Amino acid sequence: MTDEVITPESQLTAMDRVRLARDPNRPGTLDYVNELLERVVELRGDRSFGDDQALIGGLGTFRGRAVVWMGHQGGTNTKENLERNFGMPRPEGFRKAKRLMQHAEKFALPIITFVDTSGADPGISSEERGQATAIAECLLQMIGTRVPIVCTVIGEGGSGGALSISLGDRMLMLENAVYAVASPEACAAILWKDAGKAAEAAATMRVTAADLQRFGMVDELIAEPIPAHEATRDTIRTVGERIEHHLAEVIASWDKDDNAAIEAMLDKRYQKYRVMGAWTTV
C-alpha cells in the first residue's frame, strides 16, 4: 500500500466515462428532484394517449421559487426498467414535456431539466404514434418558451431523446456525464461494422463534458471529485448550487411582464445555438 494520490480524471478514457454515466447506481432525475425540490407534485400524461414514465415532470419549489421540472428516468431493477422503458421516452413522453413547457409558460415558472437517457424509444408503436414529430414539436416549443430554462446532463445524453429537453438558456454537465449524437455502440456498429469497437468510437466522437465545454456546447462542467454514484448527496448538492447560480443569472435579466426582456432572453437563446457548428469558407 502506498499513499500516493491518483488523480482519476487524467486516466479515464471516453468509454470509462460512458460506463460511469450509465452506472445503475448513479443518481437519476428523481434523486435530484426529491433532494433539491420541495412540495414536489408530479404532473402526468400527454392528454392524448398515455403517460410515459421514461420522461417525467411536474411542479416543485426550488430555493424558494416555484418551478417546472422534467427529466428522463430509467429504472434500478427489471420491473422499474420495464415500467420506465429503460429511460427511453416514447412520443407520449415528448408530448408531455411539450405540455409542461407550455404550462410553465402560462404560469411564468422557470424550467429546470435533468438529461439522462440512452435515446428515444426505437419501437414499432413509437413510430406509429409519430416519434420524430413528437421530438420535433418538443424542440420547437422549447426553443421559444418564454421562461428561463436551465438544463443539466446528469448521466447519459443520448441523441435526439436527450436533446428534446436540453434547449435552454444554460447547459450544465457533470464531469462524468456524456452527451453524444449516437451511442458509441451504434456508431461502432455502423462505421466499424462491430459494436465491440465502442471504446474507439467513444474516443473519436468526443462525448465527454470536457470535450463539449471546449466546443462551447456546455456552459459549465460540474466537477465530480468522486463519481456521482459513490458520492450521491455531495454531487446532488453541488448540482443544486450550480443550477441555482445559473438560474439566478438568467432570471436577473428576465421579467415575466416585460416583453422586451423576454425577447432579449429568447434572442440570446437563439444566438447560443445559431453559432454552433464548424465549417470553413473557400
Place this chain on the structure above:
Amino acid sequence: MRSFFQRQGKFRPLTKTDERGMDGATIPEDLWTKCPKCGELLYTRELERNDRVCTKCSYHFRLSARERIDTLVDAGTFEEWDTEIRPTDPLEFTEPKGSYADKLVQTAKKSGENESLITGIGKINGRPIAIVVSEFSFLGASMGSVFGEKLVRAVERAIDLRIPVLTVNASGGARMHEGLFSLMQMAKTIAAFHRLGEHRLPHFSLLVDPCYGGVPASFATVADVMLAEPGALIGFAGQRVIEQVTRQKLPEGFQTAEFLLGHGMIDQIIERGNIRHTLMVLSDHYVGRPANAQTGYPRGLLAEDPVVDEVVENVRVGEEA
C-alpha cells in the same frame, strides 16, 4: 413468361462488351432504366421527361438535389446560395477507413457536391420561394454543420425577403463524424424555423425517400404544410434498428408515406408531377400572389408546365384531382 424473356433479349441494358447498336454507333449504357418496383425497362430519356416517375407503375425514382430543383422551379430561375461554405473536421474523427477529412474529399469527388445540402432561391410559376434540398449521395444527406448553417442562412434570407421556404428532405440521419456538432444542428435549424413562423412566413416540407433520424426529428416534421412523395420511407428509427431492438416483424407498409398519412402525421401524399402546382397554390394562400406574377392559376402557362393541365382548377375536398 416467354414473351418476357423475348423482350428482355431485345431490350436488355447493354454492357461494356456489347456497346454497339445495329448501326455500329456506340449506345450509352444508360439508354434503358429498369424500374425497381415493377421491373419494366424504361427508355431513360422518356423517364427523365416524366421527372423520373415510372410511366408504368408511377414508382418515384430518387432524384439528386439538382435534378429535384430542375423539376421544381421555372427554368433558369434558380440562384444558388452559400456555395463557399465547406465542411471541416472539428473532432479529428478517425474511423477504420481513415479520417473524416479524407472521406470528405473522396465524397466530394464521387458526388460532385461539396456538401449534403443545396440552398437557393427560385420561382414557381413566377412565385419566389427559398428552396432547400438535401443530396442523399453526399454521406446519406446526413445533417452536419454545413447543412445546418446553409439551412439557417436560407431561412434568415427568406425572412428578409418575406418569401416562403420549401425544404425537400431525404436523410439517413446524423453526421456521426461531427459528433455533437451534428446533433446541435437540430437545435439550430428548429430555432431558425421558429423565427420564420414568428414572421408569419410558411414552411412547406416535402419528405422524400428515405428520410430518417435527426432531420424528421427536427425541422422537417414541424412545417406548416407536410407533404410526402408516394412510397417514401420516413421515420425516426431505421427499420433494421427497430427489428434488431424489438425482434418483431415490421408490419407491411411500415413507415411509408401512406402509413404516415394514415397515422395523421402528414397533410398530403403528392405525386411528383403535381408538386409545382400545389406549391404555387400554397404560396398564394400564405403570402399572396406577387403583383407581377400571372393572374389566376392560368391555363396559359400550361404549355411550359403540362402537369398543371391535368389538375382540375377547383379540386373539391374528398374528390380525386
